[in-house]
Amino acid sequence: MPELPEVEIVRLGIVPALEGKVLSNVTVHRRDLRIPIPEDLEERLEGKIVEQILRRGKYILILLKNGQGVVLHLGMSGRILIYSSGDSYERAKHDHVVLTVADGTRVVFNDPRRFGMFYLIDGDNWQTQKPFSEMAPEPLGNGFSGLVLKENFSGRKINIKAALLDQHIVTGVGNIYACEALYDAKISPMRAAGDLNDEEVERLCVAIRDVLTRAIKAGGSSLKDYQHTDGSLGYFQHAFSVYDQEGNKCKACDCDSAVQRIVQGGRSTFYCSRRQI
């Protein structure tokens, strides 16, 4: 379920643990993720220095000083756990990769459903490689605007909800924030993407940015209270307006109707049919 905000919080959490550090030990317990973890991952990472940790959409990129790059995607159920140097670490179920840096800190990738990814790319040219080369602009960056969104929607017959989930059209938005953004923008999830007018696209653009920014802020405060007892990065509780609120009263306006759940392309969509036109 991690979408852009959760992934950004994970990035913020691992920056102090990894950036500028030497990867002294890399241990892989299971290689058969969605994309198999390469056989030579350990030897190609051990002894290397982490230069920078970036995020693009729902992906995290760990760039090494030697020009290599590690791609990390949390999939559906992926988590990152950090164990400080003093903590004892016992391998838990679904711990697939353990990165140990020179000071003893461990960064652990845990993913029960194994929809996540952990693989190597050319770090110097990551932007020109898939999937990054095909991704829409960062929704919180300068390249994202109503104009760009309008262009990406133009001529499309797919419903706007599905369009928001397509990483070529909008990046970093998943099922939860797609529902929330459409609700905020008062746009029906059933509308064809290409049929939105300029004003609606602009409203949606603002709503996407707003929803993501608010979620990052909420996650940031949970990061501050971060304790090892639970210790997982990747999820945080957040109050949703419509997502998973089927039957609850629509609370953003006085329309007095209930949140409905429909299925679009096999995915649940939550919306208010009175508010969202």
Add this chain to the structure above:
DNA sequence: AGTGTCGCCTGAATGC
């Protein structure tokens, strides 16, 4: 090329 459907995978929730 655009669009829709399926399957990957496991744990939680639900059903009998």
Add this chain to the structure above:
DNA sequence: TGCATTCAGGCGACAC
């Protein structure tokens, strides 16, 4: 209680 079934969903493969 215990077993079986259903559901969740990001993303790539595939068919049309």
